Amino acid sequence: MRKVVYPRTGGVDSIEIIECPEPVPGPNQVRVGVHRAGINFADLMMRQGLYGSNPDPPFTPGYEASGEILEIGSEVSSLSCGDRVLAMTGFGGYSEQVVLDSNRVIKLPDSVTYDQAAAIPVTYGTAFHMLVHLGRIAEGDTVLVHHAAGGVGTAVAQICKSYGASLVIGTASKPKKEFVESMGVKFVDSGSEDFVSVCKELTDGKGVHHALDPVGGNNLMKSYKALRRGGKLYFFGASNAVKGDKRSVISALRMWRNTPSFDPLKMMSSNKAVFGVHMGLLDDESIFKGHLSTLSEMLLNRQIDPIIDSVWRFEDVAKAQMHMHERRNRGKILLDFSPSSRA
Ligand SMILES: NC(=O)c1ccc[n+]([C@@H]2O[C@H](COP(=O)([O-])OP(=O)(O)OC[C@H]3O[C@@H](n4cnc5c(N)ncnc54)[C@H](OP(=O)(O)O)[C@@H]3O)[C@@H](O)[C@H]2O)c1
Structure with a gap:
């Protein structure tokens, strides 16, 4: 079987696809034949050595995958070969096959496609964690989101609508205006407009x-300044550190230097809150599983429906990541590992 590997820190030209033996599940594990794997902005940052919480190279990225169970361990009774599942891989999802603990696998309802399953966990899980779990979003609330046309951004728009937000303001690159507006989001051009004033x-x-x-x-x-008194800021990424597909030390340093500290006294007097959010470092995994369970109901009730920008064969992983680097995506980018479309 084949998998994608980051052999070292580098640009998209450093990515390799290697042949390796099929992984063997332990007693409480399953082996999944992957059909789709989600691409996340974090995967790009990891490749550039800007992420901080990934394994040392060489490693295979990929937080999330969907596919079919090919083999089950001797102690697994709740799943069977042939089951269609979502695999919360942690790392390693960019692979034709993955082995993981059975409790990291969720059986898919018949109506949920492999595309939908691989597109939901990271983007919707993060958006849900911020708005619903931490933020307790309520009917009539107003929301500002950056990268509004991307994976998390489109998830935010749908969750806000579902929870009755009265206004979502979204920044993005100029060519995405129509797309952002089509989601009912007030578009702000991130290159030329002042989102605080808007x-x-x-x-x-x-x-x-x-x-x-x-x-x-x-x-x-x-x-922070765009918040009202009593408002909540969620800091959950550092895209400013990235410039192009090769690591830019200057951009990373500038981002780090310009990232502000917040004055607790001022926060107190304005009743504002600042949350730091890193879904990969939640101590209690049951929180994320709870989010996925609610999101799954929302998907079945058609309250959410992931917008898929594009699906790329995994052999084209470098092009797929370049597509994100070039800010072209509108929604989620997926990799196709399915045997049926193999050349
Ligand atoms: N903390 C967490 O647990 C967590 C979880 C998921 C995602 N995130 C963060 O959320 C953000 C969105 O992630 P995503 O996976 O959904 O990606 P995405 O938004 O689908 O794709 C990236 C988009 O970001 C914008 N962008 C801004 N600066 C960029 C740059 N330097 N290079 C390339 N694109 C840039 C581009 O859109 P526009 O130019 O149109 O804005 C691009 O299309 C990322 O910062 C990611 O790290 C954090």
């Missing part, structure tokens, strides 16, 4: 209830 103007000068910032650097304090 947030204030559209909320009678008060600011938004929730600001979701995966950008970092200078952007973070602006997001």
